[in-house]
Amino acid sequence: MAKKLSVVPNFYMSEAYFDYARLIEHSDKDRVWVEGNGWCVFPPLPYPIDFDENIWCDMGGLCPPDWYQKKELDWEYIFDPWDFNDMTGGKWNTFRKNVRKWPRGNPNHAYLSELLDNLSAEHLMGEWLEERMESAQDADIMIKMALDHHPNVRHMYLYRGRELVGINVFDWNYRYINYRLCIVKPGERFLDEYLRFLFYTNSDILLSGMLVNDGGTLGREGLERFKDKMNPKIKRKRYSWIKKEL
């Protein structure tokens, strides 16, 4: 329906996210809407003028009626993979320099589409989440995205020798590739930059011709500065629509 109406999808609009977050799609003769965790997750489509339930995350091209107030939910970053293939000009100085550091110290690495053993992925996921014990959001969905197999989710693995040190996870909707997870072994300086670089410059990502939705910042200023240095094509706010108190 979003595609049909030319609505720009947000980070949460993909089959894999719907499945893992157990979102339930409803429809009647006039509209389609999605529910999860007690929320109407997106504005119903086509957007009905009489709808007044709280809405968790809006989409591009829709404005709320008067009876809602917009509450900031998160940023949403859109990147062009070809920018990472070029990385020319002063605005790329910092990222370009940082991307080279991890591979220089770890020449024996390989970026593979196959996982050599399941336990190493579980262990790495555990180490990575341990660093985010208080702040992790949707840990259950993240674990499923990283470790389970879904027809619309792809994984790429970074090995140093036979040691798994990074996992990239992505899925897609009709408009964007969604970069879901960049999981790195804790304590490896500049590995995060390098793994992201590998993701964006993978030939399949480049040749898809699609832009990448890299999600938001979860209110973390450090993550916002980090993503800003990667020169987003689009940086936009996503809002919840909350009913005004009368």
Next chain:
Amino acid sequence: MGGKSRKSGGVSKGLIQRLKSGNYKSLKKDETKDTTTDDMPGLDLFGDGEEAECGS
């Protein structure tokens, strides 16, 4: 995940320990392989026989 949650955040120590010790119930690829892959528009991404890409 780079995305916000509709629930409260955080993750339990127990779950982390299960993951780190390899006791999390992970699915085995061969048991769950789904042949109904919904390809990305215009591209058969990582189709069968795809070469692994070297990062170095």
